[in-house]
Amino acid sequence: MKRLIIILLLFLLQFNLNCVEKEFNANKIKSWPNGIIYYDIDDEFTSLEKKKIQIAMNTWERNCNIKFVQAKILDKMLNFAHIYEIIKSYRNASTVGYCELPSCELINIKQNVILHELGHGIGLTHEHQRYDRDFFITIFFENIMKRHLHINFDVIDNPLYIEEDYPYDYKSIMHYESDDFSKNGLMTIMPNFGFEIGGDKLTKTDIQKVNDIYGEK
Secondary structure, three states: OHHHHHHHHHHHHHHHHHHHHHHOOHHHOOOOHHHEEEEEEOOOOOHHHHHHHHHHHHHHHHHOOOEEEEOOHHHHHHOHHHOEEEEEOOOOEEOOOOOOOOEEEEOOOOHHHHHHHHHHHHOOOOHHHOOOHHHOEEEOHHHEOHHHOOOOOOOOOOOOOOHHHOOOOOOOOOOOOOOOOEOOOOOOEEEOOOOOOOOOOOOHHHHHHHHHHHOOO
8 A cells, every 4th residue: 555655656746747847837936935845755765875865955954044854744644745755766857946746856866966956946947047048158959859958948037036136157056067968969058158067066156046035044
């Protein structure tokens, strides 16, 4: 019976992420009430993988006014639809901010990947999708995998903060690298001013955005 419930939950989470990819509406992005993110981690992760996820959570908590709280049985019963489910999957993906059936899928358990996906869970969108990005980077749409073309490269206006209030951050944990989601091995993103792009740790801008959403620590 427990196994059946888990399978059903994973199906619902998968359906939710698919809906997000097909019908993503940035206007619906919301912040977590009081900056508290109730979460649950899939038992399919090894103890080492769980530790890496926890380290990434601690990194966000240490720098920002948010709190990841392990959901207890009562939390799951009373607030089932808003538990951030972190599941082992075939891809890396996350819902954005506070929403129905929030979830984070992970296949690559590297710190920068986990930090990136948790950043989405907190409420951040990709740096390379901000409205003024064309001045700073060039997107080669012809090189991008079709299923990632819109959800990961279209311009997004995040209602939780005003992008233009922050300098464009080539090294943001939320910025893709130059060949991410390339269908042919060629470049998908080129910086217009010679900077390296893509980050492996939180930057001052990443931290400032989250603290502007949830308040300073």
